[in-house]
Amino acid sequence: MTVLVAGAGIGGLTLALSLHQVGIPVRVFEQSGRLQPLGVGINVLPHAVRELDELGLREALVGLGIETAELAYYTKRGQRIWSEKRGLAAGYRWPQVSVHRGRLQMLLFEAARDRLGADAIVTGRKVVGFRESADGVTLRLADRHGTEVGEATGALLVACDGIHSTIRRHFFPGEGPPIWNGAILWRGVTVASPFLTGRSMIMAGHEFQKFVCYPVAEEAPAPDGAPRQLINWIAEKKFAPDHDWPREDWNRPGDPADFLPDFEDWRFDWLDIPALIRAAGAIYEFPMVDRDPLPHWGAGRVTLLGDAAHPMYPIGSNGASQAILDARVLTARLIEHGASAAALSAYAAERNPATAKVITANRANGPEQVMQLVETRAPDGFDDIDAVISAAERAEHARSYKRIAGFDVETLNARPAIVTAHRPV
Numbered sequence: 001m002t003v004l005v006a007g008a009g010i011g012g013l014t015l016a017l018s019l020h021q022v023g024i025p026v027r028v029f030e031q032s033g034r035l036q037p038l039g040v041g042i043n044v045l046p047h048a049v050r051e052l053d054e055l056g057l058r059e060a061l062v063g064l065g066i067e068t069a070e071l072a073y074y075t076k077r078g079q080r081i082w083s084e085k086r087g088l089a090a091g092y093r094w095p096q097v098s099v100h101r102g103r104l105q106m107l108l109f110e111a112a113r114d115r116l117g118a119d120a121i122v123t124g125r126k127v128v129g130f131r132e133s134a135d136g137v138t139l140r141l142a143d144r145h146g147t148e149v150g151e152a153t154g155a156l157l158v159a160c161d162g163i164h165s166t167i168r169r170h171f172f173p174g175e176g177p178p179i180w181n182g183a184i185l186w187r188g189v190t191v192a193s194p195f196l197t198g199r200s201m202i203m204a205g206h207e208f209q210k211f212v213c214y215p216v217a218e219e220a221p222a223p224d225g226a227p228r229q230l231i232n233w234i235a236e237k238k239f240a241p242d243h244d245w246p247r248e249d250w251n252r253p254g255d256p257a258d259f260l261p262d263f264e265d266w267r268f269d270w271l272d273i274p275a276l277i278r279a280a281g282a283i284y285e286f287p288m289v290d291r292d293p294l295p296h297w298g299a300g301r302v303t304l305l306g307d308a309a310h311p312m313y314p315i316g317s318n319g320a321s322q323a324i325l326d327a328r329v330l331t332a333r334l335i336e337h338g339a340s341a342a343a344l345s346a347y348a349a350e351r352n353p354a355t356a357k358v359i360t361a362n363r364a365n366g367p368e369q370v371m372q373l374v375e376t377r378a379p380d381g382f383d384d385i386d387a388v389i390s391a392a393e394r395a396e397h398a399r400s401y402k403r404i405a406g407f408d409v410e411t412l413n414a415r416p417a418i419v420t421a422h423r424p425v
Contacts, residue, residue, distance in 0.1 A: 001024065001025055001155050001338075001339045002025040002026060002027055002153075002154040002155060003015075003019055003024060003025070003026045003027075003154060003155060003156045003157075003158060003334070003339060004026075004027055004029070004137060004139055004152060004153075004154035004156065004157045004158070005026060005027065005028040005029070005157075005158050005160055006029055006127040006139070006157065006158070006159045006160060006161045006165075006166075006167060007028075007029075007030060007031075007159070007160035007161040007162060007306075007308070008028050008029075008030035008032075008035060008105075008109060008121060008123070008160075009105065009160055009162065009306065009307075009323070010101075010104060010105055010108060010306070010320045010323055010324065011160045011305050011306030011307070011320075011323030011324065011326060011327055012028055012030075012158075012160030012305070012306070012327075013028070013105065013108035013109055013111075013112050014051070014052070014055070014108060014323065014324045014327040014328070015158060015160065015305060015326075015327035015330060015331070016028050016112045016116060016120065016121070017055050017057075017108065017111060017112050017115065017116075018051075018055065018327050018328055018330075018331040018419060019331055019334070020112070020115050020116050020120075021055060021331070021419070022331060022334075022335055022419065022421060024331075024334060024339065026116065026120060027120055027121075027122065027152065027154065028112070028120060028121045028122065029122050029125045029126075029127055029139065029141060029152065030121065030122065030123045030124075030125065031124070031125065031126035031127075031144065031161075032123060032124070033123055033124040033144060034123060035105065035106065035109050035123065036102065036106075038101075038102045038105075039100065039101035039102045039105075040100070040101060040187045040188065040189055040232050040234075040284070041098060041099065041100055041101065041189065041214065041216040041232025042098075042099065042100075042101045042104065042317070042319070042320050043068065043096060043097070043098050043099075043201065043214070043317035043320075043321075044061065044065075044096065044097045044098075044099060044104070044320060044321060044324075045096055045317055045318065045321040045405070045407050046087060046092040046093075046094040046095065046096050046407055046409075046412060047094075047321065047325065047405075047406055047407040047412050048320065048321035048322075048324040048325060049061065049094040049095055049096065049097055050093070050094045050412070051324050051325065051327075051328045051418065051419075052324065053094055054328075054417060054419065055111075057107065057108075057111060058094070058095075060107055060111075061097055061099065061104070061107065062095060062097060064097075064099050064100070064103045064104065064107060064217065065097045065098050065099030065100070065103070065104075065216055065217060066097070066098045066099070066199055066214070066215045066216060066217065066218070066229070067087055067088065067095040067096070067097060067199060068086045068087050068095070068096040068097065068098050068199055068200075068201050068214065069085060069086055069087060069088075069089040069197055069199035069200070070083055070084070070085060070086060070089070070196065070197050070199060070200040070201065071083065071084055071086050071200075071201045071202075071203075072084075072196070072200060072201070072202050072203075073202075073203050073204075073368070073370055073371050074202060074203070074204040074205075074268075074371075075204065075205070075206075075371070075374055075375065075378075075381065075382075076204060076205045076206065076209065076266065076375070077268075077381050078204065078266070078268030078269070078270070078271075079381060079382065079385070080385070081370060081371060081374050081385060081389070081394065082370055082394040082395075082397075082398070084398055086201070090409060091409050091413075092409050092412065092413065093412075093413050094412075098201065098214045098215060098216045098232070099216050099217070100189070100216045100217060100230070100232070101320070103217075104320070109121070124143060124144060125141045125142070125143070125149070126141065126142050126143075126144070126146075126166075127139050127140070127141060127159075127161065127166055127167065128140050128141065128142045128146075128148065128166060129166070129170070130157055130167070130170075130302065132300050132301055132302065135155075136153055136154060136155050136301065137153070137154055137155070137156060137157040137301045137302060138151050138152070138153045139151060139152045139153075139154075139157065155301065155339035155340075156301045156302070156303075156339050156340075156343075156344065157301060157302045157303075158302075158303055158304075158305050158330065159298070159302070159303070159304045159305065159308045159309075160305045160306050160308060160323075161308050162306070162307045162308055162311075163178055163289070163291065163307045163308070163311040164178075165304065165307075165308035167298070167302065167304065167308065168294075168304055168308050168309075171296075171298055171299065171302075172294065175291070178289035178290065178291055178311065179289055179290055179291060179292065180287045180288070180289050181238075181288050181289070181290075181313065181363070182238050182239045182240055182288075183236055183237065183238040183239070183287065183288035184236070184237055184238075184239065184258075184259075184285060184286075184287055184288070185234055185235070185236050185285070185286055185287070185288055185314070186234070186235045186236075186254040186256075186258070186259050186283055186284070186285050187232075187233070187234050187235075187254075187283070187284050187285075187286075188232075188233055188254075188277070188280030188281070188282060188283040188284065189216070189230055189231065189232050189233070189280065189281065190230075190231050190233065190276050190277075190279045190280045190281070191219050191228055191229070191230055191231070191279070192228065192229065192231050192275075192276055192279060193222075193226060193227065193228060193229075194215065194227055194228075194229050195213075195231075195270055195271045196270055196271075198215065198227070198229070199215070200214065201213075201214035201317075202214065202271070203368060203371065204266065204268075204273075204371075205236075205371060205375075206371045206372045206374075206375035207238060207365055207368075207369075207371070207372040207375070208237070208238040209236065209237055209238070209262060209263075210234075210235075210236040210368070210371070211233065211234070211235050211236070211263060211266060211273055212233065212234040212236070213231055213232060213233035213234070213271070213273075213276065214231070214232055215229040215230065215231050215232070216229075216230050216231070216232045217229065217230040218230075231276060233273075233276055233277070233280075234314075235259050235260075235263060235277065236288070237259055237262060252284070252285055252286070253282065253283065253284060253285070254283035254284055254285030255283075255285075256277060256278070256283060258285070260274060260277055260278070263277065288313055288314065289311070289313075290311050290312050290313050290359060290362070290363070291310075291311050292359075293310065293352070293355070293356035293359055293360070294309070294310075294352065296348065296352070297309050297344075297348040297351075297352055298344065298348070300341050300344075301340075301341050301344065302344070303330075303344040303347065303348055305323065305326045305327065305330065306322070306323030306326055306327075307319065307323065309326065309351075309352070309355065310322065310352075310355035310356070310358070310359060312355070312358055312359045312362050313359075313362040313363065313366075315362040315365065315366040315367075315368055316358070316361070316362060316366040316367055316368075316401055316405060318358055318362070318405050321405075321407075322355055322358060322405075325351070325406070325418075326347075326351050326355075328418040328419050329347055329350055329351055329418055330343075330344075330347040330351075331418075331419050332418050332419050332420070333346040333347040333350075335419070335421050354406065357404050358404060358405050361401060361404045361405070366401050367397050367398050367401040369397060370389065370393075370394055370397045370398075373389055374388055374389055377389065
């Protein structure tokens with residue numbers, strides 16, 4: 001009855017922990033030889049924190065990151081458009097947590113290794129193919145050089161192998177590369193003084209030039225005793241889709257000369273953006289890409305999860321959170337239907353349309369569209385934001401996205417747990 005999982009990212013590890021929680025055997029195969037805390041910051045939204053809480057990881061997660069208390073949108077001049085409370089401050093029963101992605105992945109990895117045993121997570125093995133029989137799936141595994149080194153068998157296969165998923169390509173061989181929307185992201189983390197509330201996530205600018213930042217960890221105080229935080233930031237510029245850019249370099253070092261001049265005058269009385277960029281230890285650059293929603297997520301005893309199933313633009317802070325929800329819904333369907341094709345079909349029937357709506361909403365700029373509306377209506381700034389866009393219109397942008405993504409406060413607080421039958425953690 002063992003479930004085979006390809007990929008030890010956030011989705012794959014959450015699935016492994018969830019399956020173990022309900023007594024379903026699982027093995028995870030990860031192509032990296034050794035997991036390391038790589039990446040930059042992400043937000044784990046309350047509906048995903050709820051699922052990690054039910055896995056017994058809430059306290060550890062909060063200890064690694066910052067409980068976000070405010071989300072605020074600003075113009076390119078630093079004028080506030082809209083702000084709202086987030087997490088516990090907004091009435092959720094679970095916090096929103098901003099955290100370094102690598103630290104979250106290592107938290108999940110260490111918990112999975114401790115609970116499942118070291119043999120349940122096999123590193124240095126990439127899934128290069130599979131074959132299915134009436135009662136199971138056999139994986140073909142290769143080492144980091146691409147040499148096939150063995151096989152593994154199980155009842156089901158779940159592909160958590162990311163946006164370039166080998167298993168997705170098996171089902172959709174003609175899909176082609178991810179779709180670029182013309183935007184380039186430069187990302188970094190900087191140790192700096194807290195800004196605004198010290199637990200604020202901000203977005204400034206508009207659709208064609210934007211800056212996002214939020215703290216992801218507390219750091220040791222400065223020599224003078226002043227508080228310091230690790231600040232995650234993203235600088236974004238949008239080009240024409242036919243712009244000549246190295247689109248296949250997904251995570252290469254970034255050059256400040258390519259974007260810093262465009263942000264040089266973004267010095268607000270509450271944040272000095274050029275100084276934050278200059279003080280980063282490293283900068284990474286990659287294009288904003290996604291893929292079209294799929295007609296199905298696999299067949300028989302094989303399915304997709306997370307970025308392998310529904311890569312989406314990093315708008316609305318939903319990528320990792322949706323992968324966590326995938327893992328929990330799949331676990332619930334396996335409880336209902338057993339380790340069967342019927343369970344995978346029921347899972348995909350629920351999660352595919354739900355995530356397709358998020359992909360579509362993110363392509364329309366998600367809740368951040370409010371910044372573009374203000375830029376269009378008042379490009380030279382304003383004296384009264386209500387004269388540019390009403391409070392009701394601003395609030396509706398925020399509410400509608402929460403409903404689409406599944407974390408409006410009333411619904412989340414009231415709904416029953418996704419996974420209801422499990423043994424204690």
